Amino acid sequence: xxxxxxxxxxxxxxxxxxxxxxxxxxxxxxxxxxxxxxxxxxxxxxxxxxxxxxxxxxxxxxxxxxxxxxxxxxxxxxxxxxxxxxxxxxxxxxxxxxxxxxxxxxxxxxxxxxxxxxxxxxxxxxxxxxxxxxxxxxxxxxxxxxxxxxxxxxxxxxxxxxxxxxxxxxxxxxxxxxxxxxxxxxxxxxxxxxxxxxxxxxxxxxxxxxxxxxxxxxxxxxxxxxxxxxxxxxxxxxxxxxxxxxxxxxxxxxxxxxxxxxxxx
Numbered sequence: 001x002x003x004x005x006x007x008x009x010x011x012x013x014x015x016x017x018x019x020x021x022x023x024x025x026x027x028x029x030x031x032x033x034x035x036x037x038x039x040x041x042x043x044x045x046x047x048x049x050x051x052x053x054x055x056x057x058x059x060x061x062x063x064x065x066x067x068x069x070x071x072x073x074x075x076x077x078x079x080x081x082x083x084x085x086x087x088x089x090x091x092x093x094x095x096x097x098x099x100x101x102x103x104x105x106x107x108x109x110x111x112x113x114x115x116x117x118x119x120x121x122x123x124x125x126x127x128x129x130x131x132x133x134x135x136x137x138x139x140x141x142x143x144x145x146x147x148x149x150x151x152x153x154x155x156x157x158x159x160x161x162x163x164x165x166x167x168x169x170x171x172x173x174x175x176x177x178x179x180x181x182x183x184x185x186x187x188x189x190x191x192x193x194x195x196x197x198x199x200x201x202x203x204x205x206x207x208x209x210x211x212x213x214x215x216x217x218x219x220x221x222x223x224x225x226x227x228x229x230x231x232x233x234x235x236x237x238x239x240x241x242x243x244x245x246x247x248x249x250x251x252x253x254x255x256x257x258x259x260x261x262x263x264x265x
Contacts, residue, residue, distance in 0.1 A: 116217070120217050120220060123213065124220075126187075127171050130185060130186075130187060131181070134185055135181075138181075167182075167191055167194070168180040168181065168182060168191070168200070169183065169188040169190070169191055169192070170188065170190050170192065170202075170254070171187065171189050172189055172220060172224060173225050173256060176224070176256045177252050177254065178190065178192065178202075178247065178253055178254040178255075180192060180254055187213070188205055189205055189210045189213060189221055190205060190225060191205050193244075198248060199247065199248050199249070199257075200246075200247050201245065201247075202225070202245045202246075202260060203241040203244050203245070203260060204222075204226060204239050204260065204262050206240065206241075215236070218231070225245060225256060225259060225260060226259055226261065226262045227259050227261050228263075229261065229264075230263060231264070236264035236265055238264075239263070241260055241261070241262050242261040242263050243261040245257075245258055245259050245260030246258035
């Protein structure tokens with residue numbers, strides 16, 4: 001751009017020089033005739049001769065003014081083009097910065113997702129090991145009790161046991177089915193209260209371990225068994241059961257018939 005402006009200025013200066021030389025240098029063919037006419041006209045019309053001289057003097061001034069105007073227009077054009085160039089460069093720079101920022105955010109999001117995925121997998125493995133240990137201990141207890149003579153309770157005791165519902169504890173359901181334990185263990189998410197007719201009500205256990213699991217992944221530990229009222233909030237410290245869910249005992253285990261309704265607080 002600067003080279004173009006310099007070439008334009010050089011062309012204008014050359015044009016001015018040529019115009020000035022042409023105006024001050026008459027052709028050799030017309031010199032004599034011009035001198036003769038000037039002599040006659042000067043003798044006959046001295047005032048007209050002075051006017052012609054003034055007109056001849058005005059031509060260089062007109063060429064000079066034209067050159068100045070052309071130079072000013074060139075400078076103005078150069079400034080506008082330079083301004084346009086700066087605007088384009090600034091827009092390109094802003095777009096490049098926005099693109100880099102977006103790439104950084106996407107990379108951070110992918111890293112966080114991969115990190116949380118590994119934590120969830122490790123937690124599931126630990127929970128599976130805990131459940132297997134509990135089942136093994138339960139089977140050992142049952143086998144030991146089978147070799148012992150256990151006195152039969154009286155009818156009054158049986159009636160009391162029937163009226164008092166038993167409690168079961170379990171983790172996240174698999175295919176809408178709970179794997180239960182008769183005693184509470186760290187990491188239990190839900191408590192089932194058996195009604196005595198092959199059905200029961202369940203609620204979310206508002207413990208520290210269960211809360212950490214729900215905060216880690218709602219889709220894995222909370223939503224399979226519960227309908228969350230305010231699922232759009234990001235942070236919460238407690239999970240309250242607004243309405244208990246319903247379960248039914250089958251050959252596969254305790255199957256969810258109706259989800260519980262919980263609120264994040």
